[in-house]
Amino acid sequence: MWTLFPSSSLRVTGADRVDFVQGQMTGDLRGAATPGLVACAFLNVRGQIEQFARAYKRADDVYLHLDAGQAAPLMARLKRYIIFDQVEVQDVSDTLHTVHVWEADGVPGWNADGPDAQSFELGGGVVLAGRVNRTGTPGLDLHYLARHEAEVLASLVGEEASLDTLDAARIRAGIPDIARDGFLGVLPQEVGLDVGGPLPAISYRKGCYVGQEIMARLEARGTTRYHLAQLAGDGWDVGADVTHAGKVVGQAGLNAGGLGLARLRKDLPESAEVEVGGTPARLQSLTART
Known part of the structure; x- marks a missing residue:
């Protein structure tokens, strides 16, 4: 199965691209292989999530894949921090589209024994693929030129699954989607982004970045007041x-x-009885995971 995934993206180029992005994100881009893939968050000075991204480290650029509508604010943020850095930031949201393939073996050209980020020919052009777990089983995010969409989709095995179906699978697996779940503006550790969580996106051993001091305090304290949980029920709105x-x-x-x-x-x-927006809901066992 495969699902067209609404998203946005930035391409960062220039001699200082890795060090520059490294100084903004929670993940360790510098320590990643080339090619490599690092989940990360961009925080404010209070340690709260402003954007979540997957950063692809390649030989000539850093590609930042974000949820829909997130590229523009992240681009504005990054540009504020460019002083003497030799970097350029480009919004490529309209140029590149993304499809998530639920099972990697359904993609011709993907090397299952290779790195988490790979480029290969598919559908008449070169695609960027990343090993990403969106459903409980690692699949692939394929990033391709929008003009090649028909050819890329025709190359895939299986049928299209709706975004609602994908959301239901990831929620069942306990995997958050920070923007779609409305978890922007909170601490990463509260929504499963900590080391050992369902979507690890923090390195406590890398250099400084915006919000790093708060992350260090939380590591030393070892806990937060909130964590990621799963609720059974229907009919509520995000947030x-x-x-x-x-x-x-x-x-x-999100409810799905x-x-x-x-x-x-x-x-x-x-065992607590809870309500979500006035609707009764039931806690699930995920509360013990994080």
């Missing part, structure tokens, strides 16, 4: 308050397939 005994105890993410992820207080009993 709806989760309440228990009349008090707000968290915020809910009768489940949703949520940022919930850790001191909430697993």
Whole structure:
């Protein structure tokens, strides 16, 4: 199966591209292989997520793949920090499209034993592929020129699955999508981005970056008040308050397939009765994972 994935993207070039992006993101781009793929977040000075991205480190550029609508604000942020750096930032959201292939062996040209990021010919052009887990089983994000879309999709094995179907699978697997779940503006550790979480995107051993001081404090303290949880139920909106005994105890993410992820207080009993936007919901066992 494959799913067209709404997204946006930036291409960073220039002699200082790796060091420049390294100084902004939570992941360790400098320590990655070339080609390589690093999940990361871009934080504000309070350590809260402004954007989530997957950074592809290549021989000639750094490609930043983001959720739809996220490229423009990240580009504006990066440009504010360019002083003497030899870098250029280009928004390529309209040029490149993305499809997620649920099983990597359905993509001709992909080397299962190769690196997490690979380029190869498919559908009459060169595609950039990244090993990405969006459903509980690693698949591939394929990034290709928009004008080649028909040929690329015709080269894929299996049928198209809707974005709703993909969301239901990732929520069932406990994998957050930071923008689609409405988790921007919170600490990475609260929504599964910490080391050992379902979507690790932080290195505590890399150099300084915006928000790094807060990350270091949280590492030293070893805990946050909130964590990622899974709720069973239907009918709520992204960002709806989760309440228990009349008090707000968290915020809910996207609801699909009768489940949703949520940022919930850790001191909430697993047997607690909660409501999401006034609708009864039930805590699932994911609360024990993170």
